[in-house]
Amino acid sequence: MAHKLIALPEDCFNERGCASIVRVPRPLNTQERILVAVSSDSDRLYEMHATQARHEEDRCWFVDQLIVADPRLITATPLDPTFIVASLLLSVPDHARSTYSRFEDITDTLRNAHTDCDILPLLHTNAAKAGLERCCESKELAADEMVYKLSEPRYLGYLDAKIARCLSTVVAQRDIKCVEPPTHHLLTPELTLQSYKRNMVECVLYNVPYSLHTIVRQHNTTPDLDAFDAEQSKQTHQSDTLIRSNKGGYDEGKELDREEVKKPAKASRGAENLKKVDTSKMMKLDGFFAKKPVNRKE
Numbered sequence: 001m002a003h004k005l006i007a008l009p010e011d012c013f014n015e016r017g018c019a020s021i022v023r024v025p026r027p028l029n030t031q032e033r034i035l036v037a038v039s040s041d042s043d044r045l046y047e048m049h050a051t052q053a054r055h056e057e058d059r060c061w062f063v064d065q066l067i068v069a070d071p072r073l074i075t076a077t078p079l080d081p082t083f084i085v086a087s088l089l090l091s092v093p094d095h096a097r098s099t100y101s102r103f104e105d106i107t108d109t110l111r112n113a114h115t116d117c118d119i120l121p122l123l124h125t126n127a128a129k130a131g132l133e134r135c136c137e138s139k140e141l142a143a144d145e146m147v148y149k150l151s152e153p154r155y156l157g158y159l160d161a162k163i164a165r166c167l168s169t170v171v172a173q174r175d176i177k178c179v180e181p182p183t184h185h186l187l188t189p190e191l192t193l194q195s196y197k198r199n200m201v202e203c204v205l206y207n208v209p210y211s212l213h214t215i216v217r218q219h220n221t222t223p224d225l226d227a228f229d230a231e232q233s234k235q236t237h238q239s240d241t242l243i244r245s246n247k248g249g250y251d252e253g254k255e256l257d258r259e260e261v262k263k264p265a266k267a268s269r270g271a272e273n274l275k276k277v278d279t280s281k282m283m284k285l286d287g288f289f290a291k292k293p294v295n296r297k298e
Contacts, residue, residue: 005061006074009046011039021048023117027087027207033117036084037076042125045084046076081131082158083207084122088114089135089150090209100139100147103132134158156212159204160219166200167193198222 012019019037026032035048052072061068088110089097096109107123122128135155136148171193201220205213 005063005068005072006048006076008037008076009039011041011044012037012046012076014040020121022119022122024084024119024122025088025091025114025117027083028205028209030087030091030114030209036079036122038122038125038127043127043130045079045081045122045125045127047079048074048076050074080162080207081125081127082134082155083131085128085131086135086150086155087207087209088119090211097150100137100149102145102147103129106132106148152212156215156219159208159212159216163197163200163204163220166203167197170196170200194222 008019014020020040021035021037023033024036026034037046037048039045050072051074061073089106092109092113101109107120110123111118111120132148135150135158137151137154138149139147141147197220201217201222205216208216
């Protein structure tokens with residue numbers, strides 16, 4: 001019997017030890033599908049990923065009394081339900097998402113738009129309903145009746161706040177201080193902060209439809225760090241040649257002027273004394289090796 005090794009958080013299992021896993025559209029591209037595990041209280045979602053070590057096709061795993069002969073390990077990471085709900089609403093026609101609708105009408109519209117997967121169990125979770133509040137405008141028609149309409153500005157504001165919150169958490173954990181370092185450092189703390197920000201933006205965009213990528217990047221602009229690194233590398237390469245000091249080290253305060261003409265080396269004492277010798281009556285060395293004239297007899 002074939003087995004799959006799946007690592008899930010404890011809150012995904014109910015009292016009987018069973019977990020609920022649903023197949024839903026991928027937030028980045030709703031034409032693709034992903035597997036999502038739902039917690040037992042339906043308050044949290046987890047996206048499942050299959051990882052496999054390179055060049056290890058025959059890996060086995062020992063789980064209790066079983067040997068699982070599968071090189072892939074399936075893990076689960078937390079998934080913001082707002083990403084799924086917003087991407088589903090963005091995939092329906094404009095007239096359907098630009099009007100206020102009851103929750104039951106929204107679920108019917110989304111189910112009809114994605115007939116190849118059963119998204120109804122996901123939409124009825126507490127996590128999906130909480131995500132609906134973060135990306136939609138709502139109005140109360142009656143005591144127990146609410147209507148919702150997708151609001152892109154509200155959703156974009158939620159994404160910007162999420163990026164800022166994640167960035168502040170990373171800064172606090174890594175203790176990044178905006179203090180200018182010595183001039184020979186390649187990346188200043190401010191640029192390090194921008195590098196983390198760019199990574200945060202790309203991580204969030206992994207779960208955002210392609211149609212909103214340009215707007216999110218405009219709201220969270222970062223400098224072109226690749227161009228900065230190239231320019232810094234170029235400047236470092238130009239100033240790599242330094243004047244060696246008398247102690248055998250380098251004098252970093254001076255740079256070698258490449259246009260400076262090198263001075264001729266000073267001659268030795270013996271060479272200077274040879275220049276003072278009177279060689280007017282001496283035979284040149286060429287005379288010893290010159291070909292002697294041949295006297296021909298007539």
